[in-house]
Amino acid sequence: MPAFNFRDKIKTLKRLLELREAWRWEGKTVVFTNGVFDLLHAGHVQSLEKARSLGDILVVGLNSDASARRLGKGPGRPINAWKDRAAVLSALACVDAVVAFGEDTPAELLSRLKPDVLTKGADYRKSEVAGRQYAGKVALIPLAPGRSTTGIIEKISRLARRRA
Numbered sequence: 001m002p003a004f005n006f007r008d009k010i011k012t013l014k015r016l017l018e019l020r021e022a023w024r025w026e027g028k029t030v031v032f033t034n035g036v037f038d039l040l041h042a043g044h045v046q047s048l049e050k051a052r053s054l055g056d057i058l059v060v061g062l063n064s065d066a067s068a069r070r071l072g073k074g075p076g077r078p079i080n081a082w083k084d085r086a087a088v089l090s091a092l093a094c095v096d097a098v099v100a101f102g103e104d105t106p107a108e109l110l111s112r113l114k115p116d117v118l119t120k121g122a123d124y125r126k127s128e129v130a131g132r133q134y135a136g137k138v139a140l141i142p143l144a145p146g147r148s149t150t151g152i153i154e155k156i157s158r159l160a161r162r163r164a
Contacts (some may be wrong), residue, residue: 006087006090006091007087007090007099008090009090009095009096009098010086010087010090010091010097010098010099010150011097011098012099012100013099013109013112015099016059016097016113017020017112017113018098020113020114023056024059026027027056028051028057029054029055029056029057029107029114029117030055030056030057030059030113030114030115030117030119031051031052031055031057031058031059031115031116031117032058032059032060032061032106032110032118032119032135033047033048033051033058033059033060033061033118033119033120034060034061034062034063034101034109034115034120035060035061035062035063035073036068036073036077036078036085036108037060037062037078037085037088037089038060038073038077038078038079038085039080039152040085040088040089041146041148041152042069042144043126043143043144045094047119047121047143047144048060048089048092048094048095048142049094049115050119050141050142051094051119051139052095052096052141052143053096054117054119055116055117057096057097058095058096058097058102059096059097059098059099059113060089060093060095060097060098060099060110061099061100061101061106061110062082062085062086062089062098062099062100062101063078063082063100063101063102064082064100064101064102065078065081065082066102067101067102067103067104070088070104071104074115075088082100082146082150099108102142103129104131106130106131107130107131107134108131110129110130110134110160111131111134112130113134114134115134115135115136116134116135116136116137117136117137117138117139118131118132118134118135118137118138118139119139119140120140120141121136121140121141121142121143122137122138122140122141122143123143124140126140127136
């Protein structure tokens with residue numbers, strides 16, 4: 001049996017849309033979520049696993065580096081390049097496909113993918129979720145308290161300042 005290559009989960013939009021059609025014919029429920037996923041942490045994993053539990057297939061829309069920079073997350077962000085962020089996400093068992101998007105929101109991608117379920121963190125209101133009109137339903141997932149990439153970066157910065 002050949003070894004599994006996690007990079008096989010990284011899809012072009014064209015290939016993802018072909019797969020979406022096959023999944024539709026197979027009656028599979030497609031769940032979509034998106035984000036930067038810069039420094040993957042337990043809160044991300046918890047959210048992704050919850051999203052995956054809502055259907056048969058989990059597709060993760062991953063902000064391009066330029067898109068992530070425009071979100072204003074802070075200087076030097078994203079820390080990890082898209083290729084590396086995609087590799088880490090695709091290595092998770094709960095993730096079935098990773099696809100890039102370069103816009104500020106995944107609305108254009110969602111207009112083509114038309115997932116059955118669209119998930120976002122519960123820090124959003126359903127009315128604020130970009131592309132919600134293209135999904136069968138929107139599900140908000142509770143955030144893990146005290147878990148954030150920004151918090152990790154701040155902790156590292158504090159530790160570095162103490163050692164300097």
